[in-house]
Amino acid sequence: MLSVKKAESIVLNLAQPLDSQRDVETVDLLAASGRVLAAPVAGSLDFPYWDNSAMDGYAVRFADVENCSTQKPAVLEVVEEIPAGYQPKNTVQSGQAARIFTGAAMPVGADTVVMQEETRREGDRIFILVSPEKPQAFVRHKGAFYQAGTTLLTPGTVINAPEMAVLATAQCIQVPVYRRVRVAIFSTGDELVSPDEPLAAGKLVDSNQYALTVLLAQMGCEVIRLGIVADSEDALKKAIVQAVSTADAVLSTGGVSVGDYDYVEKILADLGGKIHIQAVAIKPGKPLTVAQFKRDEKKADSLISSSDCLYFGLPGNPVSALVCCWRFVVPALRKISGLGADAWGPEFVRARCHAELRSHGKRETYVWGRLYLVEGIWEFEPASGSQNSANLINLANTTGLAVLPAAAETWVWPGEFIEVLKVSP
Structure with missing residues (x-):
């Protein structure tokens, strides 16, 4: 044995x-849900696709606002409004600013975004009340998160919701997966x-x-x-x-x-x-x-x-x-x-046991029950009733198997930590 x-x-x-x-088979993007990636996947686009704003505010030239304050605000002319999905038409010159929204493309000439909470608007003029800490503040640069041609996902990856978002963003509409x-x-x-x-x-x-x-x-x-x-x-x-x-x-x-x-x-x-x-x-x-x-x-x-x-x-x-x-x-x-x-491989965790457990004999014993997290600590509650292999009724809601080693006798007291195999609900 x-x-x-x-x-x-x-x-x-x-x-x-x-x-x-x-x-290996190649499937449409949505058909790849839950499948295992069979080959490296690379995208043909940088991400972000272009420089864009991380805030609702104003796109400015850092040199124009570097030393401003509430007492001495920088006063700039607003020359354009740039919502998300809009291609800027104007170049921001010295003394100018563009109204910009989160995710919108940065206009040429601007290198910094000032959040709207640190400004005051009067007609086509904007008063910058707080100097940004550094140039490029609140600007997400093209390719900062991903560069075209490099590996997005590696083989062996299960395509779940986060991976699906990555593939969709990179416009990878055909995906190589294992059958x-x-x-x-x-x-x-x-x-x-x-x-x-x-x-x-x-x-x-x-x-x-x-x-x-x-x-x-x-x-x-x-x-x-x-x-x-x-x-x-x-x-x-x-x-x-x-x-x-x-x-x-x-x-x-x-x-x-x-x-x-x-x-x-x-x-x-x-x-x-x-x-x-x-x-x-x-x-x-x-x-x-x-x-x-x-x-x-x-x-x-x-x-x-x-x-x-x-x-x-x-x-x-x-x-x-x-x-x-x-x-x-x-x-x-x-x-x-x-x-x-x-x-x-099987995944084991250390969990605090909620009941007394006992085993004896030469076989490694598995006790079924509920495994769950409380404030970062794994807890294990054995199924109530008989832990008899003929009793499948109390197998319901099993998410973990506590492991009692093969030994002449093993005791686990309530509050002690024990090794538990995580299983699917």
Whole structure:
């Protein structure tokens, strides 16, 4: 049985990023939302596009206002009004000023902006009551924030709202992104029914497929749902062959323990999969199978160009399946998606615990609950009720997993700080 850290290392070593040449598509700007940038992006325009005012006020020549004061104001002739979006027509000469608004282009001749609160207007004359501290005050210069031709965004960047604003500003309307990672999922077990079916005695609702579908979709993956697969070697083999041939990664739940109907590992080996992990010292989630399939690219599905496929056989228990997914699968899929190395690893924080926690045994224990910030301090509140892997009800609102190390006995008292894995809400 592998330690959690060893299993994590194996999984992340197996996970290889999408190819920066073959696995790239160019999409329209808005279609790039949530996607991973696949190539450096540069703009053809400086930003700001031209010198402009950072304030509502008056564009002046610094030499005209350098020594003015309330007692001895500089009196200038207002020769033009320049709103945003207007191209100035006049050159500001000595003794002149132009009324200007925030974002408006600076007129030729002016080198400084005086804010309107430090002036007094009388007809076409403006009295400057306070001398600017230095030339160029409140002027945003062309190219001060970005120079045309230099890199705007680097590969591995997720395009969210701030990045979208940057791309739009630079008029980058076609964006190179990695294709979405394709993940096939299915649940195994004769006892399972879908949520829309009647629940007969002895049956269980398959919640795993729904939970994993949402988790994968939130990550931007393309999800291939293969449904519920019966506890039959033939049915499982058919599902695994289909999944491995069409996806970058496969998630199955159930069938990886040591029961009489747990066929997954045998089938994986029969199909040529190399099994790297069979069990991990984690609670919940001990029965975890990770295998790798080398794929002949010439025979692979036309939508797939990766040379291999990762197979994750997750426990059938819903809480165990999600914990293993958060701990091992999510970082692997992030790496495959092309994210930068600083973005795909699991993220842990130190948080103050709000309850007594206890664990004992040889497995690293994960306690689910709510992780949140209060005045810059992370706080962790374990879910109320039983922390039992069969109790998925109190899994609702989980945003963190507190980590109790594998030890003979571990106690955490209320108010103590503990390591917590951040997970998606």
